[in-house]
Amino acid sequence: MQHPMIENKILLTDCPDDKGLIAKITNICYKHQLNILHNNEFVDFETKHFFMRTELEGIFNEETLLADLAFSLPQGTNCRLIGNRKKRIVILVTKEAHCIGDILMKNYYGGLDVEIAAVIGNHAHLKSLVERFDIPFHCISHENLTRVEHDKLLADKIDEYQPDYIVLAKYMRVLNPEFVSRYPNRVINIHHSFLPAFIGAKPYQQAYERGVKIIGATAHFINNELDQGPIIMQNVINVDHTYNAEAMMKAGRDVEKTVLSRALDLALHDRIFVFQNKTIVL
Amino acid sequence: MQHPMIENKILLTDCPDDKGLIAKITNICYKHQLNILHNNEFVDFETKHFFMRTELEGIFNEETLLADLAFSLPQGTNCRLIGNRKKRIVILVTKEAHCIGDILMKNYYGGLDVEIAAVIGNHAHLKSLVERFDIPFHCISHENLTRVEHDKLLADKIDEYQPDYIVLAKYMRVLNPEFVSRYPNRVINIHHSFLPAFIGAKPYQQAYERGVKIIGATAHFINNELDQGPIIMQNVINVDHTYNAEAMMKAGRDVEKTVLSRALDLALHDRIFVFQNKTIVL
Amino acid sequence: MQHPMIENKILLTDCPDDKGLIAKITNICYKHQLNILHNNEFVDFETKHFFMRTELEGIFNEETLLADLAFSLPQGTNCRLIGNRKKRIVILVTKEAHCIGDILMKNYYGGLDVEIAAVIGNHAHLKSLVERFDIPFHCISHENLTRVEHDKLLADKIDEYQPDYIVLAKYMRVLNPEFVSRYPNRVINIHHSFLPAFIGAKPYQQAYERGVKIIGATAHFINNELDQGPIIMQNVINVDHTYNAEAMMKAGRDVEKTVLSRALDLALHDRIFVFQNKTIVL
């Protein structure tokens, strides 16, 4: 038999707000002799919903812990206990290299704690770059396929790798509803504007035409309305009249890649709750 | 007779792009024995239009200078020579104090080089604050008036003061087309979002509902499409899930007031060209 | 007799780290039938110290609550229960108006929840501005006085008002150790650089001479080493080669005033713990 050992796990709890929730949860952890390393909670007073993320250290009896929590917490509580194994992702790309490149590089030097199981492109463009990092690249062209057929091939290939998250690193195609609903709150996209400004195609061209003085990027989970999913992170940079659409696009790359890899980092550390199309980041 | 004296003036030139424009303009200034203190120019290669702002020092013979420029520059050139007298503004307000307050305070300690001729409110709310700074406040209520009637009263009062610019410091009413066309590129508004996101009413409520992670403010000239005028300056701050609409509104005040007073400062220093619904800030 | 009523109070706890602290504290609150509106905690693993800020709602039996906490928490625990009465401040100034002006204006329109008991200047310069807001201004000149004598007069005048905090809004004199030790972690200063860069006099001149591309401001508590106190908040703006020291000084004002009033806002909401010359902001 395996000897019990000291581990770190993350407890994610959300439920309708009530008195004494923190006391109840932390007590149960205390009775299980689990040490709380970090604890963050948030009560949304508009929706009367409670969220808590607790980093625990100790010897876990997972079943009884979750049972004790379920017993003492209100109806409609979600409790998840997550071990700190390395998460696995599959990355979808098209032709642009800066976002995938940043993730590959951060992963290479240990800046992102993740296993990149595979990269899938609808073009072969980035094959060479990805394979330099000893990661499998699959080209699944969309040519001569309906969107549904193509997304089905993507999903089948993705499912071979059983990823925790799917990262759209400048994947320039819209995914169909069936695909999206297959991976709820597990598909992270980077959009190259400060949403909700400039939804849809060519946001830099739109930004140039509007004459804005800031441009930005938005990392969000995909849902079934274009660029309407829960926003995880956004950032902007200043531009001026000397920037045409192409100059904005070039300047925007550093923001896009940074926003995407930071948002991914939050997901990898189980810091994101999604509730009513918003994120609570604890 | 008055003795000729050394002055500083600003020469604003814009015209269709052509070879040798900088040489021609700077030569004429040189022949007039005018010293160039600062010079900024920009060529918009999309519209093939040239813009130049030149700070000059010397003894000006304005007529011959402008004649010489008109003679040597291409058809469709606009040349303006602006003396450095203090600009005059009229400020329109409703009830919120932070933007007008910042302008009053900056003006008080010399942080804005402007004469505030008067403040006009559609409510009496800010009368006491404005009068503490010995500036006339006029309440022109919109009650029982059509928009056109009310805007007409505003315009009549404004015109008594012959302002260079009209500043909408959280003036919460839409101005009618006649009013707007009466003061082309002279009405500066602050909108409490990073346009084009959240056009129209209650942008913070919209921002809260969308769950954005940044909020911002936009200073722009008014035109006849709501929140569509040429953008002068924008800035943002980070927010998170702990901000409801009211918290965003409070946090946004510092950005709004700073963006508005900086945009005004640019206008007061004749740094802004407006061309095809965009600003070139030199 | 006064009827018990529902109140909001803030519980601040810090103590050596231990297992079960959150459970113990939240349990005691729960047993007192107090509802936790917000809770933030932090464990400093370097110093093994625990910090927690809890916003509570309910009917308080303050003595027994603190007794219960003292009984169950480890040796060396500090517990403070703070009612949400409006805090009182005294502001010290010299000649510059932008920081005091921002505080006066925010206070005027309700942007800062504070009572400004008085303003004291070592020059009479700002008397008129302060009195426009119906706040007493005292000029206590430093002329013909030793620093100790002058600071003594300041302290005597300050103590008349029993302020919670003393705000140095561009007060351009160094305060002597006796003064400082009289108000531990209660004197908030704004320094016009991103400390520890450019300690001491003329930071903008120093910044100009060094040719930096960013300038900033730092709000910190005063201790007895010049510009070495615990930092509460910092912010910066970009500058370039076109800024001389005076231009930096002008551009820096908006950062200074915003950093100071935000830092003050944190103090007014009891969000700041000071521990070993650092701040923990919860």
Added chain:
Amino acid sequence: MQHPMIENKILLTDCPDDKGLIAKITNICYKHQLNILHNNEFVDFETKHFFMRTELEGIFNEETLLADLAFSLPQGTNCRLIGNRKKRIVILVTKEAHCIGDILMKNYYGGLDVEIAAVIGNHAHLKSLVERFDIPFHCISHENLTRVEHDKLLADKIDEYQPDYIVLAKYMRVLNPEFVSRYPNRVINIHHSFLPAFIGAKPYQQAYERGVKIIGATAHFINNELDQGPIIMQNVINVDHTYNAEAMMKAGRDVEKTVLSRALDLALHDRIFVFQNKTIVL
């Protein structure tokens, strides 16, 4: 004979300030039938020095152009005409991968217009990464060598490649005066603090100990005083009490790499004048 062809070149001029400089320079360009695409100038009124960067398009007679300029411009004028060939750099590294990785990646996808001639490390650590991008890597260990001996080996290897610039991408050794004076204003370093704060070793540890709320990075040319060279670019990010020195170090990587590659981009486009230990970026 080669047929004359239309080219783009950059004219860099700096000289003591005088009347009519812009007119003289732009006239000569005009007489040479050269079209000015972009022109930026700056007069430093403290040092009475004039700087101008002019992007020219046309058929160049370089000798006569420079002769004409030398003839009409004042004593002590520096004029350089730079063709738009791709610049060559050699990069020095130690063990950290994020800065070199960002340059390699940007160069790979065309985000930096540069030829990376070689990378030299004092450790072999990054050999594999560099060679994945088909760029020669040389390990020149400092072990058992004096600094002077080691720097001599570096310089010899560098000189084999005749680079325009030498980039220190987290090269963690101080270079000796002889090395530095060999490449005046050609060695670009990234320092992981917002200089002049935290000069020297372990800036993040220093920042942690001081309890700052912002950390940053500074790209600068190397001179013979440690971290005292002319600053090209700086940027910062916010941190708080939850960051220990290691967390700051990790968070700082994105700022470091972005600041370094942007500063390099400015150098590659000949936008930087160095004058009296400051940079003028046009």
